[in-house]
Amino acid sequence: DAKTTQPNSMESNEEEPVHLPCNHSTISGTDYIHWYRQLPSQGPEYVIHGLTSNVNNRMASLAIAEDRKSSTLILHRATLRDAAVYYCILTSGSYGGATNKLIFGTGTLLAVQP
Amino acid sequence: DAGVTQSPTHLIKTRGQQVTLRCSPKSGHDTVSWYQQALGQGPQFIFQYYEEEERQRGNFPDRFSGHQFPNYSSELNVNALLLGDSALYLCASSLNEGRGEAFFGQGTRLTVV
Numbered sequence: 001d002a003k004t005t006q007p008n009s010m011e012s013n014e015e016e017p018v019h020l021p022c023n024h025s026t027i028s029g030t031d032y033i034h035w036y037r038q039l040p041s042q043g044p045e046y047v048i049h050g051l052t053s054n055v056n057n058r059m060a061s062l063a064i065a066e067d068r069k070s071s072t073l074i075l076h077r078a079t080l081r082d083a084a085v086y087y088c089i090l091t092s093g094s095y096g097g098a099t100n101k102l103i104f105g106t107g108t109l110l111a112v113q114p
Numbered sequence: 115d116a117g118v119t120q121s122p123t124h125l126i127k128t129r130g131q132q133v134t135l136r137c138s139p140k141s142g143h144d145t146v147s148w149y150q151q152a153l154g155q156g157p158q159f160i161f162q163y164y165e166e167e168e169r170q171r172g173n174f175p176d177r178f179s180g181h182q183f184p185n186y187s188s189e190l191n192v193n194a195l196l197l198g199d200s201a202l203y204l205c206a207s208s209l210n211e212g213r214g215e216a217f218f219g220q221g222t223r224l225t226v227v
Contacts, residue, residue, distance in 0.1 A: 032214060034214065042220060043118075043204050043206075043218030043219050043220050043221050044157065044204070044206075044218045045218065046215040046216060046217070049214045049215070085156075087156060100170075101147065101159040101162060101170050101172065102147075102149075102157070102159060102206075102216065103159065104149075104156030104157045104158070105156055106155065106156055107156055
């Protein structure tokens with residue numbers, strides 16, 4: 001399973017953009033890049049995923065480097081409710097993006113200051 | 115839509131006992147995965163069920179087993195409990211033909227004493 005590297009923690013101010021980096025230098029051509037977050041005392045929550053192109057949804061944007069060896073999750077305006085552990089995960093395409101096992105690392109703990 | 119529901123929410127068992135945890139997937143989802151999350155760690159994949167069969171398995175001993183029913187709900191069984199099995203057990207559901215999103219339940223907190 002390809003591995004990802006994320007900073008242990010980051011801080012942001014409320015209403016400012018947040019850029020959460022992830023390195024995945026051993027990514028293969030069929031690996032999808034997924035982001036999940038886990039709020040305190042809750043199960044993980046899907047944020048966004050992509051393969052090659054940048055992706056946007058109502059929660060965030062995913063910027064993928066041209067060589068796919070790194071990606072960045074962008075929260076456009078951080079709120080206090082965005083304080084969570086953010087996990088960057090690679091999945092292979094054996095069964096389709098949704099059903100491959102998710103290999104979680106320790107993630108990035110995002111603190112949001114008011 | 116109730117989303118993914120897990121029961122019970124909390125459980126205390128004695129070392130050596132057996133435990134069964136239950137999961138009802140999000141409506142319409144046909145694939146169920148189980149994860150174990152120790153305190154301060156990310157979730158670890160245990161196994162996945164699709165069409166009532168175990169399709170993928172993580173690095174967990176045979177003491178961990180599961181089942182999926184025709185209505186897609188699932189059970190996780192752990193035999194001969196060890197103190198180290200104390201953790202949050204998470205269930206995630208997804209569509210086999212889905213677009214890449216798995217939905218997690220709130221988890222069952224298992225404490226082995």
